[in-house]
Amino acid sequence: MTFINYASREINCKIVYYGPGLCGKTTNLQWIYEKTNPAAKGKLISLATETERTLFFDFLPLELGTIRGFKTRFHLYTVPGQVFYDASRKLILKGVDGVIFVADSQEARMDANIESLKNLGDNLRLQGYDLKSIPYVLQLNKRDIARAVPVDVMLRALRVKNEEYFEAVAPKGTGVFGTLKAAARQVLISLKKAS
Amino acid sequence: MPMTDTVMYEEQLGQINAILARLRADANARATFLIDKNGQQIAATGEDLDQMDATALASLTAGNVASTDAIAKLIGEREFSNLVHEGEKDSLHISLVNERIILVILFDERSSLGLVRLRVRRATSDLVTVFEVVDRRQAEEMTRGGISPSPFAEITDDDIDSLFA
Numbered sequence: 001m002t003f004i005n006y007a008s009r010e011i012n013c014k015i016v017y018y019g020p021g022l023c024g025k026t027t028n029l030q031w032i033y034e035k036t037n038p039a040a041k042g043k044l045i046s047l048a049t050e051t052e053r054t055l056f057f058d059f060l061p062l063e064l065g066t067i068r069g070f071k072t073r074f075h076l077y078t079v080p081g082q083v084f085y086d087a088s089r090k091l092i093l094k095g096v097d098g099v100i101f102v103a104d105s106q107e108a109r110m111d112a113n114i115e116s117l118k119n120l121g122d123n124l125r126l127q128g129y130d131l132k133s134i135p136y137v138l139q140l141n142k143r144d145i146a147r148a149v150p151v152d153v154m155l156r157a158l159r160v161k162n163e164e165y166f167e168a169v170a171p172k173g174t175g176v177f178g179t180l181k182a183a184a185r186q187v188l189i190s191l192k193k194a195s
Numbered sequence: 196m197p198m199t200d201t202v203m204y205e206e207q208l209g210q211i212n213a214i215l216a217r218l219r220a221d222a223n224a225r226a227t228f229l230i231d232k233n234g235q236q237i238a239a240t241g242e243d244l245d246q247m248d249a250t251a252l253a254s255l256t257a258g259n260v261a262s263t264d265a266i267a268k269l270i271g272e273r274e275f276s277n278l279v280h281e282g283e284k285d286s287l288h289i290s291l292v293n294e295r296i297i298l299v300i301l302f303d304e305r306s307s308l309g310l311v312r313l314r315v316r317r318a319t320s321d322l323v324t325v326f327e328v329v330d331r332r333q334a335e336e337m338t339r340g341g342i343s344p345s346p347f348a349e350i351t352d353d354d355i356d357s358l359f360a
Contacts, residue, residue: 003235007208064358091261095233
């Protein structure tokens with residue numbers, strides 16, 4: 001749910017990183033945080049357990065610049081990936097404008113990818129959204145690991161609507177900004193369509 | 196259905212700021228914030244606001260309200276309409292204005308929970324009235340086929356690319 005403030009001429013949009021546990025959602029945000037000009041970002045907030053697993057969410061506000069005289073802000077959130085945090089994931093999807101699904105390229109995590117993707121579809125439906133129509137980008141993360149699942153195999157298993165996809169290595173930044181930019185573009189284009 | 200986009204207009208934002216400023220003075224509070232349930236800040240008044248990370252405060256408060264709301268439903272309550280966090284020096288009073296909007300008061304020993312509660316009641320009813328106008332105005336704009344002139348209808352690929360340049 002985009003927040004358009006005509007008084008202060010600001011648009012605020014919410015993008016959520018979704019995916020199975022340890023797929024690299026938080027690492028995406030950390031890379032964006034490290035590589036963004038300090039004036040354009042707020043604090044990276046991580047509500048994590050003592051073992052640095054996401055407990056509730058990570059949050060990073062980004063100010064990307066001005067578009068048609070409106071300051072454009074994106075609020076980036078991650079969900080906790082572990083299966084038993086489903087109640088928290090539902091809450092974080094409230095008011096979402098765009099979703100990035102981060103898939104893990106390890107063979108052993110393919111079932112977790114598929115389960116998480118199904119969970120995303122279910123939880124979006126509960127909030128009244130449809131995965132088929134919401135701005136959505138797929139990221140295939142950890143492409144640098146040995147014996148990564150081939151891209152075409154991952155796409156066959158995970159692609160839901162011919163959405164854009166990016167190969168990524170989040171700790172090195174590969175594909176991180178490309179993924180975000182694609183999602184932001186779709187969100188802004190959806191605003192254009194709605195207007 | 197998902198909620199529609201929230202739109203805020205100059206005139207109503209002025210009224211909201213005035214209500215928040217009066218609430219802050221009447222309750223002897225340090226600061227007052229209005230945020231939406233998705234964690235976006237709508238308005239804020241108070242001392243040392245530039246020293247405070249209001250964006251993070253808005254996001255974390257919305258998370259707090261969302262999780263407390265879910266807990267309420269788990270135990271069969273419709274909602275917990277007021278939350279209070281008491282600190283050694285500063286405290287927070289968080290309450291719902293309507294289904295979408297959260298009011299936050301930051302206060303210290305110069306005020307008291309009783310006073311804050313009392314003043315919040317009047318401010319809430321004033322805010323409800325303002326948001327009814329916002330909603331009505333937005334609904335009217337939508338039936339007329341969108342907000343006009345929309346700043347977004349003309350967005351080009353170049354505009355979007357320039358954001359990431």
